[in-house]
Amino acid sequence: xxxxSQIVILGIGAGIIARLxxxxxxxxxxxxxxxxxxxxxxxxxxxxxxASLAIPALLEKEFTAVTFLVLAAQxxxxxxxMERETxxxxxxxxxxxxxLDYIEGIxxxxxxxxxxxxxxxxxxxxxxxxxxxxxxxxAGLITIFLSGFLMGGEFVRDIAIxxxxxxxxxxxxxxxxxxxxxxxxxxxxxxxxxxEGIGVVIHPKDDNARATLNNxxxxxxxxxxxxxxxxxKLETGEPDWTPLMRKDIDTGKLGLFVLPNEKDIECVIEAIxxxxxxxxxxxxxxxxxxxxxxxx
Amino acid sequence: MEIALKEQILGIVTPYPERVLGNVPIFITKDDQExxxxxxxxxxxxxxxxxxxxxGVYIIVKH
Numbered sequence: 281x282x283x284x285s286q287i288v289i290l291g292i293g294a295g296i297i298a299r300l301x302x303x304x305x306x307x308x309x310x311x312x313x314x315x316x317x318x319x320x321x322x323x324x325x326x327x328x329x330x331a332s333l334a335i336p337a338l339l340e341k342e343f344t345a346v347t348f349l350v351l352a353a354q355x356x357x358x359x360x361x362m363e364r365e366t367x368x369x370x371x372x373x374x375x376x377x378x379x380l381d382y383i384e385g386i387x388x389x390x391x392x393x394x395x396x397x398x399x400x401x402x403x404x405x406x407x408x409x410x411x412x413x414x415x416x417x418x419a420g421l422i423t424i425f426l427s428g429f430l431m432g433g434e435f436v437r438d439i440a441i442x443x444x445x446x447x448x449x450x451x452x453x454x455x456x457x458x459x460x461x462x463x464x465x466x467x468x469x470x471x472x473x474x475x476e477g478i479g480v481v482i483h484p485k486d487d488n489a490r491a492t493l494n495n496x497x498x499x500x501x502x503x504x505x506x507x508x509x510x511x512x513k514l515e516t517g518e519p520d521w522t523p524l525m526r527k528d529i530d531t532g533k534l535g536l537f538v539l540p541n542e543k544d545i546e547c548v549i550e551a552i553x554x555x556x557x558x559x560x561x562x563x564x565x566x567x568x569x570x571x572x573x574x575x576x
Numbered sequence: 577m578e579i580a581l582k583e584q585i586l587g588i589v590t591p592y593p594e595r596v597l598g599n600v601p602i603f604i605t606k607d608d609q610e611x612x613x614x615x616x617x618x619x620x621x622x623x624x625x626x627x628x629x630x631x632g633v634y635i636i637v638k639h
Contacts, residue, residue: 451628451630452628452630463627463628464627465615465619465625465626465634465635466612466615466616466619466626467612468612468616469626517623518619518620518623519623519625519638520625520626522639
């Protein structure tokens with residue numbers, strides 16, 4: 281057997297394990313289709329193979345082989361486009377849309393996962409060549425867990441506190457505490473909303489959180505996750521039940537109204553806490569001098 | 577793809593004809609109860625939302 285073949289196979293194996301580890305089918309239920317799995321696993325195998333060959337190729341003075349890594353990067357950018365296109369098309373028939381920011385976030389994650397697979401394979405082969413197969417496998421495992429750590433972003437839990445709010449009507453205006461949500465004209469709809477609806481108030485923890493939650497994409501993501509997790513009575517052609525989020529312009533807190541399948545406020549609050557903070561929504565005014573001065 | 581007029585008044589329902597005027601379909605009812613019922617029907621037919629202007633006039637708007 282060639283001196284590198286064991287190392288390359290180990291590298292590919294570690295890469296595939298990394299991809300499988302990152303292919304969790306969570307509550308966002310994407311990708312939940314067998315074909316989605318096949319696509320992502322095969323691209324993961326390609327990424328792992330390319331990265332595993334890089335170091336042995338360099339050692340054999342086959343410098344052109346490294347340019348294949350560039351080709352791979354180009355290829356994986358396509359994944360982001362693919363995910364973005366699919367999800368954007370699906371939005372058209374979604375009752376509560378994910379929103380473009382959420383889609384962009386998901387697409388970015390799928391692209392990044394392939395780069396992490398390459399990182400795992402590179403480390404594995406690198407360590408295997410330097411210190412032997414066993415150390416290589418160990419290094420691969422550590423990198424897999426590190427990459428899992430790298431991919432874990434912030435959640436709404438980290439930036440805000442959610443409290444139950446009082447859902448009530450001021451004449452025809454639906455309010456959560458003192459935040460106006462919408463105007464409801466039908467008396468029957470008002471009664472149903474008061475009977476079965478849930479209102480909560482999201483208090484941002486600081487000015488960074490306030491700016492982040494100000495983003496409409498982030499708000500849509502929260503509404504989408506709440507609708508998926510606790511269910512939603514919204515029906516096409518009946519906009520009275522649309523879940524909505526509105527801001528108290530003076531304090532920056534947000535009122536959220538939803539008409540869930542079951543009136544269980546604990547679950548709604550937990551669903552909000554579990555929504556990821558979108559990369560594109562994050563703003564950090566407190567990181568600048570002007571922002572800090574304006575905040576006090 | 578669905579094409580629709582959005583954020584525009586599609587219709588007005590009211591028992592007070594003297595309070596409304598314009599180039600919009602106006603439905604005049606005999607009382608508030610009938611107006612509510614007409615609003616329900618129109619909003620479901622047009623897949624739109626009925627809003628209450630709080631002076632006895634209801635508008636149908638698609639969002």
